[in-house]
Amino acid sequence: MTTTTSARTVLFHELGGPDVLTVEDVELPAPGPGEVLVRVEALGLNRAEAMLRSGSYFYQPALPRSRNGYEAAGVVETAGAGVTDFAPGDLVLTAANFNLSAHGVYGDRVLLPESAVVPRPAGLDAVTAAAVWLTYTTAYGALVRWAGTAAGDQVLITGASSGAGTAAIQVARRAGAVPIATTRTADKRRRLLDLGAEHVIVSDREDVVAEARRLTGGRGVDIVLDAVGGGFFRELGGAVVRDGRMISYGWLSEGPIELPRAWPLTVHGYNNFVVTGSADERRRAAHYIGSGLADGSLRPVVGEVFDGLDRIRDAHRLMESNTHTGKIVVRI
Numbered sequence: 001m002t003t004t005t006s007a008r009t010v011l012f013h014e015l016g017g018p019d020v021l022t023v024e025d026v027e028l029p030a031p032g033p034g035e036v037l038v039r040v041e042a043l044g045l046n047r048a049e050a051m052l053r054s055g056s057y058f059y060q061p062a063l064p065r066s067r068n069g070y071e072a073a074g075v076v077e078t079a080g081a082g083v084t085d086f087a088p089g090d091l092v093l094t095a096a097n098f099n100l101s102a103h104g105v106y107g108d109r110v111l112l113p114e115s116a117v118v119p120r121p122a123g124l125d126a127v128t129a130a131a132v133w134l135t136y137t138t139a140y141g142a143l144v145r146w147a148g149t150a151a152g153d154q155v156l157i158t159g160a161s162s163g164a165g166t167a168a169i170q171v172a173r174r175a176g177a178v179p180i181a182t183t184r185t186a187d188k189r190r191r192l193l194d195l196g197a198e199h200v201i202v203s204d205r206e207d208v209v210a211e212a213r214r215l216t217g218g219r220g221v222d223i224v225l226d227a228v229g230g231g232f233f234r235e236l237g238g239a240v241v242r243d244g245r246m247i248s249y250g251w252l253s254e255g256p257i258e259l260p261r262a263w264p265l266t267v268h269g270y271n272n273f274v275v276t277g278s279a280d281e282r283r284r285a286a287h288y289i290g291s292g293l294a295d296g297s298l299r300p301v302v303g304e305v306f307d308g309l310d311r312i313r314d315a316h317r318l319m320e321s322n323t324h325t326g327k328i329v330v331r332i
Contacts, residue, residue: 131301136288150176
């Protein structure tokens with residue numbers, strides 16, 4: 001006889017805005033071989049989830065019934081046969097290395113492969129923990145593992161008030177680099193400086209390329225970490241030193257990403273599965289994050305907390321408004 005568990009789960013059945021998200025009861029089977037059932041305590045929202053919901057992500061949702069959500073902090077409730085790394089009662093994070101439609105974690109319980117969870121760093125409450133994994137693995141993977149950010153590098157970080165952006169400021173600082181942050185509005189300047197940005201460029205009233213050149217004494221930045229894309233990515237080529245590195249990891253701007261003509265430089269399209277897709281890379285990332293949390297160089301930024309799955313639409317509306325700084329979290 002098969003045992004099932006009822007889970008309140010966020011689903012969507014058509015593409016659209018936040019209103020297409022619904023909370024429904026879903027029956028989950030008992031964990032099979034290599035699977036764990038996780039009771040979710042908090043969710044961290046990511047831009048990818050809004051893009052999946054609207055049909056603008058790099059893959060399409062499996063309609064007419066799609067799950068959503070990459071990031072959760074929770075507790076292992078039961079483990080299937082052959083699971084060796086986790087046991088009931090273990091505090092975990094989801095590793096964001098799965099298909100959102102199939103394994104999305106928006107729910108109060110979720111069934112996942114063992115490879116899709118990692119241990120929760122010691123001493124973190126669930127809300128803070130939900131703001132950790134994807135933000136820091138993105139910044140660490142792009143700036144440390146790929147770009148090799150080093151002391152003295154000048155790093156231009158666009159969309160810096162996002163969860164990944166605030167993490168990138170701290171990761172750059174931890175490497176001894178000089179983070180230069182961009183934000184659309186002046187009201188976020190002080191907060192970004194407090195988080196460790198050396199300089200902040202307000203893109204609604206300042207020319208990002210000209211300011212980056214001015215702030216670097218005309219030299220230009222060594223690395224660009226860009227969340228915007230579109231034609232803006234091409235413009236950013238004018239802010240980079242000869243043989244500099246440009247990383248595109250987001251698509252906040254509509255339309256295809258346009259390549260700069262400021263050769264020679266290296267352009268890299270970063271996908272976080274580079275870090276989360278293998279056990280060894282997850283181990284390295286977990287050590288980097290754990291050590292940074294322990295020494296205080298990494299400080300998760302939670303922008304706003306919503307209580308309950310029924311607030312998921314409101315949380316998505318805030319994410320799309322771009323008025324927050326840091327991670328939006330839904331507490332279950």
